[in-house]
Amino acid sequence: MKKIFFLLPFLSLVLTDSYAQFSMLDPRFSDDFIIPENYWEPKDTLANHVDFVCIFEYNVVDTVLHEARNYNLILQCSDTVATFSDFYDYKEDSLITAHHRKITVGEYRPIFNQAMRESSNYNYCLFYKRNFYRRNDSFIGRSFYYEESLPKWDWKLYEETRRVCGYVCHKAVAKHAGRIWTAWYTEEIPSNAGPWLLYGLPGLILAATDNTGTHSFEAISLQKPALPQLLWKKKTIKQTRSYSLKSEYNQAFHASSLFEAAGVVSDTKFEDKRRFYNPLELE
Helix, strand or coil: CCEEEECCCCCCEEEECCHHHCCCCCCCCCCCCECCHHHCCCEEEEECCCCEEEEEEEEEEECCCCEEEEEEEEEEECCCEEEEEEHHHHHHHHHHHHCCCCCEHHHHHHHHHHHHHHCCCCEEEEECCCCEEEEEEEECCEEEEEEEECCCCCCEEEEEEEEECCEEEEEEEEEECCEEEEEEEECCCCCCCCCCCCCCCCCEEEEEEECCCCEEEEEEEEECCCCCCEEEECCCEECCHHHHHHHHHHHHHCHHHHHHHCCCEECCCCCCCCCCCCCCCCC
């Protein structure tokens, strides 16, 4: 059974695993200690090859709190499926594969620390040929997922161009879930993929901004894949998109009472205050 501790407000969620009583936070485990294999979360193989990976910087602003956050996320693409998740997840998978699951605390610590600082909680998998996507999510340490049909983007194409990550990109505009998105795609990379749920243009989407200017994605690096296979977290408890959106809202506005009701242990008293909130989907 896992115990949940909140050492920093909300995002600094640390799961202390019962796996052989190992914890990355326990000072008894030195940098030379080899992490138990059952510490690593099992993954499914979605595709046996990866065509390319693209790292994006994602910026989001909460205009009420006057607070901005940025994350590095990674898009991995094959010919039938694409995933979009936190970059540290990819680093972890690469480390596990390269070291055959024999990893020391010291080798893993930089990734672990990054995960504690920079988790966006965005984990999307788009199955293009099967016309649906899956999102992995979590709420108060409880993992779940939901599946939905891929959104239908009614893109309007423009002649305007700009360079992103060294590529000539063309402008396109469409609306989804209450926001109007301006995307920039390059025909130099023959893929209809993009960050998040953005897709369906005649070239890879390398940048996108919503009409409020509070959400933006921009490619900062295209790389050859470090992993031979496209890996993804195994299914957990199935929920719905509305459940996920409601959970995101509750985490921002009712977190204190929900944490206490769930029996969450904290080193400080929960404050009943508004937390960072600016969802990608408004409806």
